[in-house]
Amino acid sequence: MKKTRLLSMFIAVMMVLLITSSAMAETIVIGGAGPLTGGAAQYGISVEQGAQLYIDQINAELAASGSDTRFELIFEDNGGDDTEAQNVYYRLTESKGAVAFLGDVLSSNCKVVAECANEDGIPMVTASSTSYEITTDHPTVFRTCFLDPFQGVVMANYAKSKGYTKVAILYGNDDDYSIGLADSFEEQCKKNGMEVTAKESGSFSDMDFSAQLTKIASTNPEVVFLPFYGEQASMILSRAASIGMDVTFLGCDGISNIVDFMTDKKLLTKVVYCDHFDANSETEIVKKFKADFKAKYGTDVTLSFSATAYDAALVICQAILRAGSTDKAAIVEQIKTGTFDGVTSTITFDDHNDPIKSAFIMTFDESGNKTFIELLGNE
Numbered sequence: 001m002k003k004t005r006l007l008s009m010f011i012a013v014m015m016v017l018l019i020t021s022s023a024m025a026e027t028i029v030i031g032g033a034g035p036l037t038g039g040a041a042q043y044g045i046s047v048e049q050g051a052q053l054y055i056d057q058i059n060a061e062l063a064a065s066g067s068d069t070r071f072e073l074i075f076e077d078n079g080g081d082d083t084e085a086q087n088v089y090y091r092l093t094e095s096k097g098a099v100a101f102l103g104d105v106l107s108s109n110c111k112v113v114a115e116c117a118n119e120d121g122i123p124m125v126t127a128s129s130t131s132y133e134i135t136t137d138h139p140t141v142f143r144t145c146f147l148d149p150f151q152g153v154v155m156a157n158y159a160k161s162k163g164y165t166k167v168a169i170l171y172g173n174d175d176d177y178s179i180g181l182a183d184s185f186e187e188q189c190k191k192n193g194m195e196v197t198a199k200e201s202g203s204f205s206d207m208d209f210s211a212q213l214t215k216i217a218s219t220n221p222e223v224v225f226l227p228f229y230g231e232q233a234s235m236i237l238s239r240a241a242s243i244g245m246d247v248t249f250l251g252c253d254g255i256s257n258i259v260d261f262m263t264d265k266k267l268l269t270k271v272v273y274c275d276h277f278d279a280n281s282e283t284e285i286v287k288k289f290k291a292d293f294k295a296k297y298g299t300d301v302t303l304s305f306s307a308t309a310y311d312a313a314l315v316i317c318q319a320i321l322r323a324g325s326t327d328k329a330a331i332v333e334q335i336k337t338g339t340f341d342g343v344t345s346t347i348t349f350d351d352h353n354d355p356i357k358s359a360f361i362m363t364f365d366e367s368g369n370k371t372f373i374e375l376l377g378n379e
Contacts, residue, residue, distance in 0.1 A: 009126065018201045023221055027069075027071070028072070029071075029097050029098045029101050030068065030074070030316055031074055031075075031076075031088075031100070032048065033077070033078045033085060033103045033317035034048065034077075034103055034128075036048065036075075036358035038103070039081050043106070043295040044077070046302075046307070047128055047306045047308075047312075048073075048075045048101075049306055049309070050310040050312075051225055051310065053292060053293060053316050054310045054313035055072070055313055056296070058313075058314075059071055069321075071320075080106055082109055082242070085112055089101065089113045089117070093120065098120065099122040099328065100123040100316045101123070101217050102126075102312050105129065107134065108131075108182075110134050112184070112258055113125075114135075117302050118137075121328045121332075121333060123316065123328060124140060124142065125141075125306040125312040125316055126312065127144050127145055127312040128145050129307045130145055130253070130373045131148055131177065134147075134161070135352055135354055140328070142313045142353045143354055143355065144276075144311040146354075147354050149358075150254075152181045152186075155251075155274055156191065158272070158376055159223055162215075162282065164222045164223050166194070166197050166223075167223050167261045168196065168219060169185065169196065169198070169225045170224060171227050172227055175204050178204075178227045181225075181227030182199070184371075185225050198220045199221035204228075204229075208235075209236050210239055212244060212271040222248070223239075223248045224248075225243075226249050226251045227251065227252070228254065229255065233249075236249075237268075237271070238262075239265075241267055248270055248272060250273065253275050255265075256275050256302075256370075257302055257303050259368040263292070267362070268366075268367055272361065272373065273363075274361055275304045275362050276344050276359060278362065279301050279304075285340075289301075293306065311340070311347060313344070314337075314340060314342055316331075318376070319338060344357070345358075346376060358375040358376060359375070361376050
């Protein structure tokens, strides 16, 4: 089956390349943006790396087919700032001639840029922005990552499936990602008949969550939901251990790099989270992606956003090739109606322009290695 699928993919790609080889003899610019500096730089860098890897590969395939068409990714730093995100978008689409946009990386930035792209009719695919509003009433905007309500529901359903009845929530009250996840998780837990024993919050800049954790511990939950990024979650885990909390901690995609910040890796065995990608998968497409990534960047894939960004670039480029032009409406139509064999899954889009796929439920072993548990949807 694997060989048949790969052969079919190869034939399909070659047919598209042959059809478009004479129709688009040009360099096609794709814009992209995210934080390449500052506290969220690792997310922006991972997106740029994944997207550039696909651009390199499709250009090599185009050259081998005899086509003169090439893609160029211009990915700029917006520092995670909303105003700069908008400035970068206009600079790339108006001055650099980008016909499509890959980004933005952070949900707060992406909300601003999605409005701009929708007004301009620019095809836009984000690899990492999970806020529900980004693709709402924006028919030209898509994503290859999950959205927040999906992740919150999945993790609440996972908790129920394991027999947990008492859950608590600790979230960041100054971050859209964290707030959205906390709300969707709480709502689904209540639908599942589970008791939310406590819901505490703090600023992402907090270095000590002792007060919140002490309140949560006093309610005796079986699990604690942490919709944080890896750095904040690592501090919370360490602090929880110091006050003797012995519970399971649930998280979502943002927590996937927690291993980079943990000194005591054994604490990670208490973490279960949902992700877009299983880097330990033995499928041929994943093994090739990992090998190509390491050959280009000299490091292993650590953030799943490298994989979703690879898929975002794939969706954009394949849509342009299938359209046979850089007409914006034609590209959007190809994205909306197409099926794309990505590294995270076979991707199609629903009526909300979100990907139709399941979540990878993951944990860690005592050495901090990621371990796959199961695939789970939102049913």
